[in-house]
Structures are given as C-alpha cells and as structure tokens.
Amino acid sequence: MLKVNNINVSYGAIHAIHDLSLEVNDGEIVTLIGANGAGKTSTLRAISGLTPIKSGEIIYNDKVISTLGAHKIVAHGLSQVPEGRRIFGDQTVEENLLLGAYLRKNKSEIKESMEEVFNSFPRIMERRKQLAGTLSGGEQQMLAIGRALMAKPKLLLLDEPSMGLAPIIVEEIFEIIKKIRNSGTTILLVEQNANAALQIADRGYVLETGSVVIEGLAKNLLNDDSVRRAYLGE
Template sequence: MLEIKNINVYYGVIHALKNISLKVQEGEIVTLIGANGAGKTSTLRTISGLVKPSDGSILLDGKEISGINAQEIVKMGISHVPEGRRIFPDMTVLENLELGAFLRRDKAEIKKDMEKVYERFPVLGRRRKQLAGTLSGGEQQMLAMGRALMSRPKIMLLDEPSMGLAPLLVKEIFEIIQDINSQGTTILLVEQNANMALSIAHRAYVLETGSIVLEGPAKELAQSEDIKKAYLGG
C-alpha cells in the first residue's frame, strides 16, 4: 500500500533521513520506534508532503506521491495526526471535526462519518459545542484522531499519540488505535512508548540517527535483547 524507497531529507546541512526504505501493507499497524531526534517525525512529515525529500521515492498504491502537495496527499487517502495534536483551540470540537472533512463534498456521508466519530469517542459528542482548547490532553488526542478520520483515510499516520497522557489514558488510546485498524484503516505509528507500540503493531522499524537499523515482526523485536536494553528498559 505505502512504500518508501531510499528517501533522503536535509534540513540545511543536517542530513535528517538517510536512505530510508520501508513498507506498510494494507490492514497493518506498523510502528517506527527510536530515540528523540532519530528521524521518526521527519519520516511522517515527508510522507504527508510537509517536508520535501531531496531524492528517493514514496509510493501510495503504486503511485508516486513524493512531489505532490500535502492537500492532494490527503485527498489520495493519507491523514496525519501530528505530534502535539495540533487541534484548533479557539474552534469548537464540531468545527475541528468539520475541518477534517474540508476536502470532501459528500455531505450525507460526512454526516454519517461525524456520527461514527461520536460513537467511537462519546466524549466528543457530549462536548461538540465546547472550545477544543478547553479539552483535557486525552480528549484533545481523541479529537485529533477523530478529525483525521473525517477525511476517510486509507492510512493514518500517528505521531506520538501517547505523549503527555496518564497511563490509563495511554491504554485507552492504544485500544482505540487497534479498533480503528480493525475497522479497515491502515496505521503507521510513531511512538516513544516502545512497549505499547510493539504490543499492538504487526511489524516494526527501528530508527537511529536518521537510518533504519532494524526491522521485523513487532513481537520478535520486543523479545530482542538489544531492543530491550535500548528502548524497553530491559
């Protein structure tokens, strides 16, 4: 479904991504783990068109997307839930969700999807007229995910969904990610909580200083002594 081939990204003289290659098959949860500054967020931003690679290729369903602007990439079926949520705090919950469907014109289907979001995240339904900036961190994360779902993505890019959340909320967010995946949305997950990420993912890639150093089935990587020492507190 999504294939990245030999992507290089520079920020000025800094070589942020070095010949990154990875694949995400339809229906999978694939996770990228690694330390701060490893290139995880840069990888997602490059896929979604917010950062332009200097070379390499990004294919969605076999079609090259690396030169396409971010708006068109959303239309093609990729939605991005950014690090730090990036909801619009001075707009209501409802208005944030409507913005997720900004590129769509199928009003009846948008209404159905809005109801699905409220079913999945009941708190958003109860607070639809509330300013998004007044929500708790966990509620804002749910809103960011709901907003992304409103574009009807084939694949969702999730950047640090557990950041700053209490352990019980982290568990809930990861259950929601699994539920979204079970309903047919493919997931590419960036997450510092490697234990949680590896527990729900099908496959994983490990990034270090802009390079992929390890890849494989998530359950196997979770048992790797090197991974345990570096990322799992083993």
C-alpha cells in the same frame, strides 16, 4: 500499500533522514520506534508531503506521491495526526472535525462520518459544542484522531499519540488505535512508548540517526535483546 524507497531529508545543513526505506501493507499496524532525534517525525512528514525529500521516492497505492503537495496526498486517502495534537483551540469540537473533512463535498456523508467519530469517541461527543482548547489532553488527542478520520483515510499516520498523557488514558488511546485498524484503516505509528507500540503492531522499524537499523515482526522486536535494552528499559 505504502513503499518508501531510499529517501533522504535535510533541514539546511542537517541530514535528518539517510536512505530510509520501509513498507506498510494493507491492514497492518506498523510502528517506528527510536530515541528523540532519530528521524521518526521527519519520516512521517515526508510521507504526508509536509517536508520535501531530497532524493528517493514514496509510493502509495502504486502512485508516486513524493512529488505531490500535502493537500493532494490527503485527497489520495492518507491522513496524519500530528505530534502535539495541533487542534484549533478557539474552535468547537464539531468545527475541528469539519476541518478534517474539508476536501469532501457530500454533506450527508460528512454528517455520517461525524456520527461514526462520535460513536468511537463518546467523550468528545458530549463536548461537541465546547471549544477544543478547554478539553483535557486525552480528549484533545481523541479529537485530533477523529479529525484525521473525517477525511476517510485508507492509511492513518499517528505521531506520538501517547505523549503527555496519563497511563490510563494511554491504554485507552491504544485500544482506540486497534479498533481503527479493525475497522479497515491501515496505520503507521510513531511512538516513544516502544513497549505499548510493539504490543499492538504487526511489524516495526527501529530508527537511529535517520536510518533503519533493525526491522522485523513486532513480537520479534519485543524479544530482541538490543531493542529491550535500548528502548524497553531492560
């Protein structure tokens, strides 16, 4: 479904991503783990078209998308939930969700998608008329995921969905991620909680200073001594 081939990303003189390659197959949860500054968010931003790449290519469903603008990439069926949620606090829950469907034209299908989101997230359904800025952190994360799902993506990019959340809410968010995959959406997950991410993923890539240093099945990475020492607190 997604192939990232030897991409390089720079911010001025800072070379953030070095010849990075990865692959995501249809129906998988693939996770990127690594320390702060390893290049995880930059990789997602490059895939979704928010940060231009200097070289290499990104192929999604057999089409090169690394030359497309971000809005065109969304139209191809790829959505990102950004780090820090980035909901619109002065708009209602419903208005935030409708923004996720801005490229869609069929009003009845948009309404149907909103009901699907509310079925998945009953807590935000109860707050559908509330300003999004009044929601708790966990509810805002659910709203950010729901907004991305309103675009009907085939591939969902999730950037640090557990950041700043209480442990019990983190468990709930990861259960939601599994349900999204089970409903037919492929997921590329960036997560500092490496243990939680590897528990639900099929495969993983470990990034250090903008490069992939280890890759493999998630269950193998969970049992890799170097990964356990560096990222699992053992």
